[in-house]
Amino acid sequence: MKRICFLFNHDQTHQLAHSLPIALALAARGEHHVTLAYARAGVRAEIARQADPALLARMELVQLGLKRGGSQLLAGMLERLVPATKLLIYRDNLDFFRSFDAVVVSEKTTLLLKTRYGLSDIKLIHTRHGAGDRAIGFNPESAKFDLVLVSGPKIRDRLIADAGLAPERIALVGYPKFDLCAHNRYEGTFPAPERPTVIYNPHPSPKLSSWFKDGAKVLDAFRQQDRYNLIFAPHVMLFERKWVVTVDPPSLARVEPPGPEFAREPRIHIDTGSGASSDMSYTNRADIYLGDVSSQVYEFLRAPRPCLFLNSHGVDWQGDPNYLHWQAGPVLESADHLLDAIDAAVASHPDYAPRQQALIDATFSLSDRPSAERAADAITDFLEGHTRG
Numbered sequence: 315m316k317r318i319c320f321l322f323n324h325d326q327t328h329q330l331a332h333s334l335p336i337a338l339a340l341a342a343r344g345e346h347h348v349t350l351a352y353a354r355a356g357v358r359a360e361i362a363r364q365a366d367p368a369l370l371a372r373m374e375l376v377q378l379g380l381k382r383g384g385s386q387l388l389a390g391m392l393e394r395l396v397p398a399t400k401l402l403i404y405r406d407n408l409d410f411f412r413s414f415d416a417v418v419v420s421e422k423t424t425l426l427l428k429t430r431y432g433l434s435d436i437k438l439i440h441t442r443h444g445a446g447d448r449a450i451g452f453n454p455e456s457a458k459f460d461l462v463l464v465s466g467p468k469i470r471d472r473l474i475a476d477a478g479l480a481p482e483r484i485a486l487v488g489y490p491k492f493d494l495c496a497h498n499r500y501e502g503t504f505p506a507p508e509r510p511t512v513i514y515n516p517h518p519s520p521k522l523s524s525w526f527k528d529g530a531k532v533l534d535a536f537r538q539q540d541r542y543n544l545i546f547a548p549h550v551m552l553f554e555r556k557w558v559v560t561v562d563p564p565s566l567a568r569v570e571p572p573g574p575e576f577a578r579e580p581r582i583h584i585d586t587g588s589g590a591s592s593d594m595s596y597t598n599r600a601d602i603y604l605g606d607v608s609s610q611v612y613e614f615l616r617a618p619r620p621c622l623f624l625n626s627h628g629v630d631w632q633g634d635p636n637y638l639h640w641q642a643g644p645v646l647e648s649a650d651h652l653l654d655a656i657d658a659a660v661a662s663h664p665d666y667a668p669r670q671q672a673l674i675d676a677t678f679s680l681s682d683r684p685s686a687e688r689a690a691d692a693i694t695d696f697l698e699g700h701t702r703g
Contacts, residue, residue, distance in 0.1 A: 315346055316415040316697045321424060322352040323378070323403050326550040327360040328592035329420040329443040335490040335686035336418065336441065336463075336693070338365060341372040345694065349374040349414070353403055360589050364494060381406040404431065411436060416697055422455045429458070437461065439693060445469060445489065445677045446609025447638045448522075450562040452476040461696045463689050465489045468676040472635065485692035488685030489678050492616070495594040504543040505580050511543040512536070512656060513600035516624075517608045518552040519560040520567035524606040524624035525552060528649040532604070532624075533576045535652040542656065544582045546572065547596045549608055553586045602656060603643075611639050612677050618670040620663040622646060622655060642670045 320337040322330055334350075341348050350373055352358050358377065362370070380386050385402045404411070404426045411417060411427055417436055420443040427433045440459040442451065445466065456462060456477040463485050464470045470486055473479040504511070514532055516525040524532070525548060536544040552558065558569050576582055585591050597603070597614040603621040605611055611621060621643030631637035631645065643666050644659050646652070681688070 317347045317349070317413060318693070318697075319349045319351050319411070319414040319417045321417055321419050322350065322357045322361070323400055323419075323424070324357060324421070325354070325400060325554055326587060326592075327357055327589055328550045330357065330360055331364065331491040331494050331593060332420045332443040333418055333441040333490070334361065334364060335494045335684075336689040337373065338369045338494075339490075339684070339686040339690040340693065341369045343690065344372065346697075347374070348372070349376055351376045351378055351410070353378050353399065363589060364593070376410070378403050378407050378410065401426070408433065416460075416693070418693070425455060425458050437697065439463065439696070441490070441689070442469070444609030445612045446607070447636050448607055448609075449476075449636050453562065454478060459483070461485060461692070463487045463692060465685075466675075466677045466679040468638075485689070485696070486679050487689040487692055488680050490684075490686040490689050491594070491613070492678075492680070493684045493686045496598075496616070498590075498593050498595040498598060500545065500583075500590060500595040500599040502583055504583070506540075506543070509541065509543050510601040510660070511545060511599060512602045512604055513545045513547055513596050513614070515596075515603065515605040515608050515610050516548045516552065517606050518549045518554075518558050518569075519563065519607075520558055520565040521560070521563045521627065522607045523552070524626040524649075526567060526569070527626040528624055530572070531649040532652060533572055533582065535649065536582055537576060537579050539653050540581075541653060542581075542602075545596045545600055546576070546582060546584045546586075547591045548586060549610075550587045550591050602660065604656070607637070607639075611642065612674070615642060615670050615674055616678070618667050618674070620656075620659045621666070621670075622659040624649060639673065642666060642673055 320333055337348055340346055380402055385406055408431055411433060416439055418439045420441045437460040439461045441463050452472045454477055456473055457479040461483055470484050474481055517523040520526055553571050559566050577584055594613055597610055601619060603611055603614045606624050623640050623645045625645050625647050631640055646655055
């Protein structure tokens with residue numbers, strides 16, 4: 315029996331559904347000791363909301379905190395700008411991490427356990443989060459994991475070509491989030507629910523997001539019309555802090571939330587960070603997707619529908635693999651005449667539907683067997699030294 319830790323060391327809950335289904339699948343088998351480790355109470359609450367209580371009872375849940383002298387002071391000084399607590403958690407809990415055969419994570423800061431703190435005996439398993447195209451998902455850091463679970467051949471091939479990840483350290487497992495979230499659906503009502511619903515889903519990175527330049531214009535366009543309902547559900551980290559800091563690409567910007575006039579508009583539903591923002595409730599409910607570089611577009615495209623994208627930074631995107639998803643619909647150079655552009659995107663959707671299906675086939679390797687079960691197989695085989703098929 316192996317000791318496996320699923321680590322949820324996140325500021326928000328958006329990465330949870332990418333690895334929690336795998337932990338539940340392993341717990342159902344009872345072959346290993348499975349621990350769920352989390353840092354924030356909100357993450358614990360989201361685990362309870364999403365997990366089967368009977369399976370949750372089969373796992374150990376541990377809340378990690380800051381223990382070393384000065385950590386809380388340092389975190390208090392820096393937390394408004396950067397996720398200091400998240401980074402200090404590793405340093406302050408090394409004995410805890412040493413007790414496991416493997417740590418399963420959805421992000422890359424956990425590599426500090428090996429690169430900074432020398433815990434070379436622990437196997438780090440990366441589930442990734444999302445199935446998007448951004449370059450950061452395929453940087454050399456990805457090659458430092460002992461095993462990487464990927465959703466489809468698109469991800470596998472780019473990890474090999476761009477990150478230099480050895481093929482034998484990749485397992486093609488599908489998309490475990492679908493096992494947990496595929497049937498979630500926002501059931502809130504609009505004054506005219508028969509109207510098509512658009513989801514606007516901007517990314518937080520100032521150098522990639524449409525929010526900083528075009529966001530207010532987008533919301534105002536929907537406030538001034540009666541053709542569509544709007545769900546404004548940005549990436550949950552967009553409004554997490556007053557300043558947005560990203561490493562890749564390097565950027566820093568102050569972020570302003572939407573004004574109260576938009577919150578008062580019954581045709582606009584605003585959610586800047588609840589669990590519904592990342593559990594597919596909105597992507598399943600919407601009829602049309604409007605965004606920029608968020609990987610949630612692929613979750614929306616699980617059922618192909620009209621998409622359009624805002625190129626707020628004038629990117630030369632044609633042929634760039636980091637913008638592969640922009641082949642799924644029209645790309646707008648500005649938010650001017652937005653409603654007419656949405657009408658046109660709906661009308662032209664049959665032209666894009668075959669390409670959307672090809673993107674989905676490359677992104678998600680799905681089968682009759684649940685993805686979480688396939689991921690649990692891959693982890694078990696890897697830890698027990700078996701050869702995966």
